Amino acid sequence: MADLLDIIGRFAVEGRATGVRPLGEGFINDTFIVDTDGPFRYILQRKNKNVFPDVPAMMDNIAAVTAHIKRKVKDPLRETLTVIPAKDGRLYHQDGDGEYWAVCLFIEDTVTYDVAATPAMARQGGIGIGRFQALLSDFDRPLAEVIKGFHNIRWRFTQWDGSLSDDLGRRAGSVQEEIDFVEERRAEMLGFWKMVEDGTLPLRVTHNDTKLSNILFDSRSGEVLCAIDLDTVMSSTSLNDVGDAIRSYANATVEDDPDYARVALRLDMYEAYMDGYLSQRRQTLAPSEKEWLAFAPLYITYEQVLRFLMDYIDGDRYYKIRYPEHNLVRTRSQMALLRSMEKQYASMQGIVQSLLEK
Numbered sequence: 120m121a122d123l124l125d126i127i128g129r130f131a132v133e134g135r136a137t138g139v140r141p142l143g144e145g146f147i148n149d150t151f152i153v154d155t156d157g158p159f160r161y162i163l164q165r166k167n168k169n170v171f172p173d174v175p176a177m178m179d180n181i182a183a184v185t186a187h188i189k190r191k192v193k194d195p196l197r198e199t200l201t202v203i204p205a206k207d208g209r210l211y212h213q214d215g216d217g218e219y220w221a222v223c224l225f226i227e228d229t230v231t232y233d234v235a236a237t238p239a240m241a242r243q244g245g246i247g248i249g250r251f252q253a254l255l256s257d258f259d260r261p262l263a264e265v266i267k268g269f270h271n272i273r274w275r276f277t278q279w280d281g282s283l284s285d286d287l288g289r290r291a292g293s294v295q296e297e298i299d300f301v302e303e304r305r306a307e308m309l310g311f312w313k314m315v316e317d318g319t320l321p322l323r324v325t326h327n328d329t330k331l332s333n334i335l336f337d338s339r340s341g342e343v344l345c346a347i348d349l350d351t352v353m354s355s356t357s358l359n360d361v362g363d364a365i366r367s368y369a370n371a372t373v374e375d376d377p378d379y380a381r382v383a384l385r386l387d388m389y390e391a392y393m394d395g396y397l398s399q400r401r402q403t404l405a406p407s408e409k410e411w412l413a414f415a416p417l418y419i420t421y422e423q424v425l426r427f428l429m430d431y432i433d434g435d436r437y438y439k440i441r442y443p444e445h446n447l448v449r450t451r452s453q454m455a456l457l458r459s460m461e462k463q464y465a466s467m468q469g470i471v472q473s474l475l476e477k
């Protein structure tokens with residue numbers, strides 16, 4: 120790996136960097152925290168160029184969106200990310216190996232979680248993403264499509280069909296049951312996406328990776344501070360942000376729990392999240408968005424099943440794995456979650472209905 124102190128030295132940080140340590144367990148990028156002798160600490164990330172084919176465009180998106188948010192909030196250094204440019208003025212540094220690096224401020228006195236401990240926490244998460252969408256509702260610059268067809272299931276099926284026929288990891292034969300699970304729901308999920316394609320569901324600025332661990336909480340007040348990991352900010356349906364969040368907040372366990380019996384959609388968490396989200400968005404959602412809000416978690420959980428399984432079939436090329444069957448375990452765990460959602464779908468719809476009437 121490149122010399123991290125040399126890399127951080129390329130950026131316009133205050134003071135001198137005194138140490139760099141790994142932080143967190145992202146599936147995609149490599150993340151480090153940087154200590155300095157100046158007033159701030161920083162986050163240094165090596166952006167995964169296999170996942171993000173155009174890092175400069177991605178950084179432009181992030182800079183534009185955070186600048187927009189900063190103009191509206193009380194505490195611009197805490198209520199969104201602050202991108203620190205390189206000394207040459209670019210928003211990234213490309214090292215001798217062609218790897219892309221980016222830096223942002225570390226926001227002190229904050230905490231992240233992997234599993235929602237209480238409905239109050241889920242409610243705060245809903246407020247966080249609702250506010251994020253609301254702050255960006257008047258953002259009117261085009262955003263780059265950072266990952267082609269990211270939550271577009273029609274495009275995912277194109278990739279899926281290719282993966283099944285290439286079978287690069289020679290594993291398709293061993294996961295027929297899981298493949299059937301995906302195929303049985305293909306038409307239903309395409310039907311949802313069709314409403315995005317034909318404009319029934321409007322395009323908005325969305326975060327696209329809203330799992331709980333991508334939300335910062337203020338460690339003193341316990342309240343939500345802001346959404347982080349803005350790599351996938353793009354234009355999409357706002358429903359996907361809700362769906363992806365529910366996939367993590369309302370799961371009784373972590374997304375890759377190998378004990379599938381522990382996996383379940385918790386309606387109390389679901390209701391609390393939706394209550395928080397709708398407190399920010401009730402007035403501004405279109406009728407079609409309200410109508411399909413309850414379906415969004417099923418759509419995104421389904422997409423996640425497909426993506427994990429596809430990566431398993433491909434031979435683990437996209438997600439980092441901690442053990443050989445990790446992508447298969449993730450697939451099965453998310454299948455259990457989707458089944459639990461399907462069983463409780465009527466209740467999910469009822470909860471949205473009564474929250475909308477509040």
Ligand code: GN1
Pocket residue numbers: 145146147148170327328330333348350351374423
């Ligand atoms: C990835 O970047 P990270 O680790 O927060 C992925 C998401 C998946 C998630 C599953 C760019 O999120 O789409 O939902 O893993 N991000 C990308 O945990 O593919």
Ligand code: MG
Pocket residue numbers: 147328348350
């Ligand atoms: Mg990410």
